[in-house]
Amino acid sequence: MPTECIPYNETGYFSSMICDYVAEKENITPFYHRFPKIENFKAQIEEKQTSQLTQVSQRKILSKALRNQYQTIKASDETLENIHKLSSTNTFTVTTGHQLNLFTGPLYFLYKIISAINLTKQLKEKYPSYDFVPIYWMASEDHDFEEISFFNFKGKKIRWNREASGVVGELSTEGLNEILQEFSKELGSGDNAKYLQSLFEDGYIKHANLAEATRYIANELFKKYGLVIVDGNDIELKRLFIPYIENELFQKTAYRNVAETAEKLTSVDESYKVQVNPREINLFYIQQGIRERIVEKNDRYSVLNTSVKWNREELKEEIHKHPERFSPNALLRPLYQEVILPNLCYIGGGGELAYWFELKKYFEAVEVTFPMLLLRNSVVLKTKKQSEKMEKLQVSNRDLFLSKDDFVAKKVKELSEINIDFTSQKKHLQAQFKELYELAEQTDKSFLGAVAAQEKKQIKGLMHLEKRLLRAQKRVLKDKTDRSREIQEELFPNGTLQERRLNFSEFYEVYGENLIPTLVEHLHPLQSEFLVLEL
Incomplete structure (x- = not known):
């Protein structure tokens, strides 16, 4: 396969x-x-x-x-x-x-x-x-x-x-x-x-x-x-x-250590996000249709939104009699x-x-x-028919992972008979301004700022024209890009990974016990x- x-x-x-x-x-x-x-x-x-x-x-x-x-x-x-x-x-x-x-x-x-x-x-x-x-x-x-x-x-x-x-x-x-x-x-x-x-x-x-x-x-x-x-x-x-339930309730080892590690994790790289923040007590109490947090105040323990309360000795007795009632978060x-x-x-x-x-x-x-x-x-699962369609439309597997806008832009540039990439024009413009910078060095230095501002303005103008041309070509090539987008949407439904949205039954109905x-x-x-x- x-x-x-x-x-x-x-x-x-x-x-x-x-x-x-x-x-x-x-x-x-x-x-x-x-x-x-x-x-x-x-x-x-x-x-x-x-x-x-x-x-x-x-x-x-x-x-x-x-x-x-x-x-x-x-x-x-x-x-x-x-x-x-x-x-x-x-x-x-x-x-x-x-x-x-x-x-x-x-x-x-x-x-x-x-x-x-x-x-x-x-x-x-x-x-x-x-x-x-x-x-x-x-x-x-x-x-x-x-x-x-x-x-x-x-x-x-x-x-x-x-x-x-x-x-x-x-x-x-x-x-x-x-x-x-x-x-x-x-x-x-x-x-x-x-x-x-x-x-x-x-x-x-x-x-x-x-x-x-x-x-x-x-x-x-x-x-x-x-x-x-x-x-x-x-x-x-x-x-x-049981020993770890008691440690959690009476020593709060998790809270201290996890909080410290979470702080270190975010300090390593600002893009790292803390997934779960620790509580002082990371246990729930479960019984007869309830699952509520256990909290402690002044050495007294209680279950939120209930009338259940203990002192320390009563809580120890409850743990040993009914450990099944203590549920980790x-x-x-x-x-x-x-x-x-x-x-x-x-x-x-x-x-x-x-x-x-x-x-x-x-x-x-x-x-x-x-x-x-x-x-x-x-995994992304695709059918033989979908592969054939991708080949006909010249859509690669890697193309599928692009965002919708990037995918369409890439397909437009590939399909367009007009060159939408203004990189060469930008390089030519920068070469011209290089000469102006050299000229500015020979005269009043205040002229440098004017040259730089003009360069920035004209580069920005080129970028704007490039985007305008891309939008125009998107309209011209809409039918062709829509066909490519259809296959991307089939394999990445609603712009998400297939594995996070579809159920196995959709594939089992087709492939059965071979899946x-x-x-x-x-x-x-x-x-x-x-x-x-x-x-």
Whole structure:
């Protein structure tokens, strides 16, 4: 299948922080542990292996908790074997995480998980004496329902409208039958469409809550690859996190260390933006449909917007009796993940890695190994027909990444029989003014200012004429440029990356069960480039 890889810094869709990270620039190195190169994983394995967090007793708790979580679905032999392997100190994980978006949400859900699957394969080839398990961490304790309540299909937003409170993983799937009917009307009549309809129905209509439904769907899509799906909203797993919950509430280690790191990060480069600001307490309290922040004042603790209150001793008792009621926020969740998993590497998007960069000093303070951080694969999928159209219109893969205005300007200049580039005229004008500057040097120096002002005025005039000519040619060549813009809009809908807008079902309906194996074949997680893939 035809492919092309484009460096991230040439796409225009990644922040300077992420581009600097991928390029291994020195200014970003203090904020991560080891760069994700295959040869660097040996030291990461050895460091994680010596950690008390990977001892047999904790691994057995993890393995048992996962077996309990899988009771509501039929796991593959590969997945069950991987869950069993996690009890061995010779097994390590590669983890990615994602929200419980309706029907998986945007396409990059697939790319995250496939990046994790493929990295575990590469690690097994390089380090055959160890085992490696791909993990999908469900963000079941999030509470932002609006972000996850829809998916896009064939240009239509299919949205689940309902009242929601508390953590999203515990939301009842009641009412999703109406969404199934709406989705079914948009689907075709082929076998692939029927599979998508049954996948939605079996996931959401036959499971009680959003976490169980998401686990079922992710398992169905990736079970042959041994993917293990973890729900952190689990009392046995939370028990392993109790010391860190107490540290967060009574020592506030995260607040001090993350705030200091965030300040250093922004001082390194003014273009670096802080992704998440720490709170004094980065924990929520969850119970009976609520998820509210815990706050402290004068050694008294309370849950916002509730009547729940404790003194220090009462709070300690609550933590040990009900650890499942304490939920980490976006900054603390990475620590929770690394405490309960024998994890080597976290795979995420640019925004995710940006907040991980704030956490290294905090991890050191609480003596937890900081994972390697890998930018997930990014892909544009196009059909053979679209490739043929691009070739006919002389649109390159790199052209697609241009902004709308830059794309049209480039096509106009290529199509125009008139030379719209006034560079040669500008050079000729500058040569003439060079002579005037030499003349000015021989007379009153005040004449220099007049020459400079005139040069600036005439260069600006040429630039204005160039823009006027470009606009005129845009009108003349509108039909031709519109055809080129159509293909760009197809592949970059609404001027955004395809992977952030389209749902996998749009491609699965056409390519069926070949879609995921094709992606698994062509996505290379350590390659660090944007992939354009013709299906």
